[in-house]
Amino acid sequence: MAARAAEAAGDGGNALGAFLRARRELVRPEDAGIPVRGLRRVPGLRREEVAMLAGVSAQYYLRLEQGRDRNPSVQVLEALAGVLQLDAESTGYLMELGRPRTRRRATRPAERVPAGTLTLLDTLNVPAFVVNRYRDVLAANPLAVALSPLMAPGTNRLIALFTDPQAAVYHPDWEQNTAGVVAQLRAEVGTETDDARFQALVGELSLKSERFRRLWARHDVRRGGSDTGVIHHPQVGDLDLRREKYAVVGADGLLLVVYHADPGTDSAERLALLASLTADGQRTGPR
Template sequence: MSESNLLGDYVRARRELVTPEQVGIPVSGVRRVPGLRREEVAMLAGISADYYLRLEQGRDRNPSAQVLESLARVLRLDDDATAYLLRLGADKPRRRRRRARKESVPASVAQLVATLPLPAYVEGRYFDVLAANALATALSPRLVAGANRLRDVFLDPAEQALHPDWESAAVGMVAGFRESVGTDTDDPRFIELVGELSLASPLFSRLWARHDVEACEGAAKHLDHPQVGGLRLHRERLGVGGASGQTLVVFHPDPGTDDADKLALLASAVSGLHPYAPAIEASGG
């Protein structure tokens, strides 16, 4: 990924993932490039091949919204990916690289996490765990302040074993990470994390090169917990007011189910006497 040509890198990566058959182009013979050719994208989007080439090479950085929306249609982008493309097209010239900014959890949010009778943690913009209660840590020992969700999912075998289909979870996590970061790629924390994972995890490197974008939303999560076995929990993601980029993540079971009983068992083991006595580990705030 070129820090100075985010738009060009993105449309090139997405172009390589669209087959001619998907857009109705007949294929004959052997094609030397994966996906669509530049001139094919340009033709389908109604722009000149030269202009599209300038966009990919970063020589034209001010495409209109109409051009970007045409490209989104050709590249078969969904709503999240189209919004991301439009943000890239509206991006301003790169600022001088900033110093790393330490994220801290608002005190009231840390108190809330501490008192919730459910597994809960606060996640920062770069998927750092900023605060977690004891029940979250009982769900996964990696859910502690100072950990990073991306690093654990891609590099920690114990975290991978917790997710029956961890590679599928990894796909969504990378797409959500790109959505969370957006165009703010000059932050030292981002550079450090992407560099480390690109070197240490071939899977991360492949997924990052796809430029998938997807907003992180609530979903049902299936876990294979080493102590209580299979768990199906709902994961809710709530934006933290007054703390840009921070998300409160809460897990909860369907009432009256085996999953609720298993979670109560975990809570009892954590708290000793009272199944919902809270504990907190937090950084900042």
């Protein structure tokens, strides 16, 4: 199990090959125009079928999957993207994997939430928090913590989502939510899979969560943006909220995440009630 987790974290040192193999296994032969006769021993397309459809030799495609040729031409990558039925985001990700790797800087600057962003958190009347690229919560306003304890500073959102029993309670759309965040992690980390912190995070999640292992093995890629989700709160009930993400200028990789409800909806009323309860608790609680 530990070996499998380590391989998942670093894709076995062959990110391009791992991606091609995973996406190949997700394409049904009939969707690629290949008639199915009898029992097939492998899920999805065979290597030789991908090679034929992409117009390359089977030996060359095998070298790509095995990591013996890691810099294919743009034309080959575009052909493979078409065969594997990749969307625009996944195609862009494939292009990044196929480019010559440059030396990654050994260290990153210390992560500090700018003072202005901390002030903004305190003044916002909606739940908001700041995370780094690994989903560590670095700062949060009281309303965010009141909305969900999984938004408290010091929490890793990914680990909590996959391992904390409260996550499935607070997120009725947990299945969809988990699939989305894994695809976003793939997109945001990109080709920097040799990042030690990233490897440790993926390794820990792979050991602790079977669902994470399955989702990570799919190699789905999706950029995160504005979306909606439901949070079940034990005091005020279900809230259908929008989630926005904003890059913190001058802080590499930090995101400000804001939850809000459409005006005039039941969720807006419930969020206002939660804000009132949170403010009352701050006034009457210990100083």
